[in-house]
Amino acid sequence: MEVFLKVENITKQFAGHTALDDVSLEVPRGCVYGLLGPNGAGKTTLIRIINHITAPDKGRVWFNGHPLSPADVANIGYLPEERGLYKTMKVGEQALYFAQLKGLSKAEATARLKKWFVKFGIEGWWNKKVSELSKGMAQKVQFIVTVLHEPQLLIFDEPFSGFDPINANLLKNEILELRDKGATVIFSTHNMASVEEVCDHITLINKSKNILSGSLDEVRRSHGGNIFEVDFRGNKESLVGALAGLPCGLLDESLIADEDKENRSERALKIHIERDEDVRSVVEVINNTVQLRTFREVIPSMNDIFIQAVAKHSAK
Amino acid sequence: MGKIKIIAEREFNERVRKKSFIITTILMPIAFVAIMFVPALMMNISSDEKKEIIVVDQSGMVGERLQDDGQMMFSLSDKGFDTLKEENNEVFGILVIGEDVATNPSNLQLFTYESSTINIESAITEQVRNIIEAEKLKQYNIDDLDRILGEIKTPVSLQVKQLNESGEAKDSSAILNIALAYVFGFLIYMFVFLYGNMVMQGVIEEKSSKVMEVMVSSVKPFQLMMGKILGIAAVAITQFMIWVVFILVVGAGAMSLLGGDELLAAAQASAAMDPAMASMSGTEMSLDKDAAALINTITDPGYLVRILGGFLLYFVGGYLLYAAMFAAVGSAVDNEKDTNNLQLPITIPLILALFVMMSAMQEPNGPLAVWFSMIPFTSPIVMMVRLPYGVPDGFWISVLLLYGTFLAMVWLAGKIYRVGVFMYGKKPTLGELLKWARYKS
CATH class of the missing domain: 3.30.70 (Alpha-Beta Plaits)
Known part of the structure; x- marks a missing residue:
């Protein structure tokens, strides 16, 4: 098992409370890694640290064999739980904008976006305003924007919320396909049924601590x-x-x-x-x-x- | 830096393409002129209705010579003040002139049924003074008094020329200087407020729509903030440039249509139309000479470059400084309603600057003007008063201070912003904001 992302003894405190307390975990390359835990356990903080949005007080993150640096952010795709789009902007322009911020050239981004739009059957949306889209539609656009720059690490926080079962299934298959193509996926959710379906490994965080880690099979058997x-x-x-x-x-x-x-x-x-x-x-x-x-x-x-x-x- | 450019471009394109941008570009000059000149016009037209004043003249000398003017009508009455008071006439007021008013000039009373105005009071005082003075002169029994007085009267017209370093004398128009100071100072005030607010609203929108959450994984909060500030600055400059071009085209059009003499006449007419401006300068001048000075001043390229260049320099600096503050406030709240308290430290110096500008017009190089044109929070507005009179001492120090403070403010605002954008459901105080700035990243 080759480790792609290694979180080493991370501690993070905010005024008055500890969000992460000496948390360590290892995410193997090319797997779907479930990051689980009750609300407020510290998952989002951990994800933000991996994304280089906040820095830990103690501990280190290793990314693909080297200490995590700001440049690695270009190799991460992050779909946050709380996500939004500019309401008055057109879908295509907006997707282009986010892609450019991820470092893609305009031409490259346009070509890739067209492909994804066709794949998801939403070619007709390019010139629609975001305010005209339903929640599920907007989520699709956000998913595309997240994976468009073909990052090595993908982080999905509740990716299926707002989707009907058909589209949720479509998305699940896309995630598995991305994994099969070599991407490493961190998957955070409260929906345990979907964890059983897609995750290879899991970590359970409770009250700022890693209380359970391992491959899904191992964890389930050991709890049998x-x-x-x-x-x-x-x-x-x-x-x-x-x-x-x-x-x-x-x-x-x-x-x-x-x-x-x-x-x-x-x-x-x-x-x-x-x-x-x-x-x-x-x-x-x-x-x-x-x-x-x-x-x-x-x-x-x-x-x-x-x-x-x-x-x-x-x-x- | 590439990302800041991408963000700034989006901010710019999104805003310039909006209908509201086109509408404000057209409406702002109209609103601006209205805000500045309507009060002055109102002062002139409000006196349409004449105030009726009953005069009780105990001196028997002044009353009959009081003359009605644009705002007052006098009517002499034989009745005593006490009787009149009880009659409760439907008039503006009762003027009681004391018996010994010539020797005791303060024995002059005006009783009014509604609140009196400075204009009326000074007009009455003026008339009574002239009457008494004329009466006193008469007592000297000088022959031919009227002719002598007529000959003595001399309309003096002061022509002001400003000497530059090479000893060249140039016309200096006080009216123009004051008008431009007023316009540009006010323009900076309005732009900083409007566009600063636009930055704040943009940040709040990004935060409440959770676009921010998506953005922060690809860009640093600081880049996001700077991109927004610079993009909106470009919008403001674009809008200003549209106005400048518009004014130049209209000006050139008027010039070619009218020709030089007519333009001069038009300038005179417009100067005559604005007595409020003239009285503000504290001088009564011959309009001919003044209009000539005005035309000469405004067509002097050095003058124009100084004024416009200075304006742009201070406008951009002032906007950047305040926009950073607005951005920090926007990042700290969830919706616009919560910004009121946090905006105070931004609005107070701005409004203060506007007031200082007004009084600094009397003395553009006095201590008040000098100090406040150095303090970065007020210098963009106050310096506009000093610029028309030449590049002041310490100009570049002031510019340097402004831009230096901007950099410090951006650094501070960036720190607050970074924490603020992830804070939801809180209504932070100013103290908390400053505490955030000390958090580690």
């Missing part, structure tokens, strides 16, 4: 309590009896009761297996007792992990 769901056909009591002799706990009998309908012989059961126990021996017992249909590990959702981790950290 070794819980397995068993779907079976057959007699419940005999299975429960057979499992009683094994070092595993029966978790959710209600699940069985719910499924135990007159005309259905399929049942489900949630069991917890001790971490060091051999799963195969449990499966064998089940298989010998009832007709096993599925046996799978229950992986907690990012939503659950988020709530659990934040509650646990806040309680400390």
Whole structure:
């Protein structure tokens, strides 16, 4: 794993409160990195530091192997959560303006913009005023402006807000495509379902501290309590009896009761297996007792992990 | 610096293309003339209605000789003041001339039913004084008094020539100097206010529409601020240049249509139309001579270069200084309503400068004018009074101070701006603003 962006022991204080307290993280090259956390946790401050908008009190940021310098900003595309356009300006002119501020020449920017406008099916908007656009339309323009200069690092803060599911999906695919072309993406959102869909790695920040980092799979597995769901056909009591002799706990009998309908012989059961126990021996017992249909590990959702981790950290 | 240019270009294009720019370019000169000259005109026409004054003359000498004029009508009355007072006549007032007014000139009273005016009071005083003086002269029994007095009367006309270093004498027109000082001083005041406000509104708009959030990742807040200030400065200069060209075209047109003599006559007529200006200079001059001096002064290229060059130098400097302050205020608030308190430190020196300019006209090289034309916050307006009389001592020091202060102010404003643009929902005080300036980036 090659690290593209490294945040090293960053501390940032504002008058009276600490926004970031000794935060470190490593963003691998070419991945989508989820930056998560409750409101006011310090995410935006961290993003602003990476963008060279504010400077940290302590700590350093490494960008592509060298300490972050103001010149690197040209290689970053940032879509802030709070975003706006000049209302009285025409869409095309405005997009050109932002592109030029990112260092593109007028001709180059025009050519690239035309391509993107066609791709998003908004060619007809070039001469429209921003005030005529809906929120979702304006968001599309902003997305284009963010990625137009083909930066190595993209930072999206709540990119899907204001989008209908179809356009959100379009955008999600664009983000994944940009990643596949080699861009590194930092993705900040409160929508955990979209985190599961697009993120490769995550970091969870709570109360100015990094409380959880890692690849999405790793994080989810490590938060799984070794819980397995068993779907079976057959007699419940005999299975429960057979499992009683094994070092595993029966978790959710209600699940069985719910499924135990007159005309259905399929049942489900949630069991917890001790971490060091051999799963195969449990499966064998089940298989010998009832007709096993599925046996799978229950992986907690990012939503659950988020709530659990934040509650646990806040309680400390 | 490339980014500042891109930002300035956008600011310029967006504003110059707007309809409101074209409209203000046309309407501003009209509004300007109105603001400056309507009060003077009003003073002349308001006296259309004659004030009726009943005269109770106990001296028996003055009353019958009082003459009606443009603003007053006198009517003698035999009744005593006490009776008249009770009658409550529908007149402006009652003038009571004491029996011994010749020896005791303060025994002269005017009772009015409405508030009196300086014009009326001085006109009455003047008339009574002349009557008493004439009466006193008569008591010397000089033969041929009227003829002698007629011969004595001499209309003096002072012709002012200003000597330059090479000993060359040039006409100097006090009226023109004062008029230009007034126009240019006022113009700077208005431009700084209007365009400074434009900067402030632009910053507030960027902040409240959250365009700022998108911008800051590509440009430094300082670049954003400077780009805006410079772009709007270009708008102001463009507007001013349009007016200059317009005036030149109209002037040249009038010149070719009328020819020299007629123009001189026209100049006389316009000078005669403005008694307020003439009385401000404190001199009564022969209009012929003065108009000639006026024409000679205004066609002197050195004079024009000095006035226009000085104006541009101070206009740009003054605008830059104040625009930086306006930008800092704009960055600190979420909407325009919250700017009132923060604007005070900007508006007070500006208004002060305008007042100092007015009084400095009496004495363009007096201590008041000299000091305030050195202080950078007031110098752009006050210096306009001194420039028509030649390049004053310390002119370049004043210019240097102005531009130096601008640089310091931009630095300070940039620091406030950088913090301010990310502050939402707060209504900061001036003290907080200064505290922001000390934050690390």
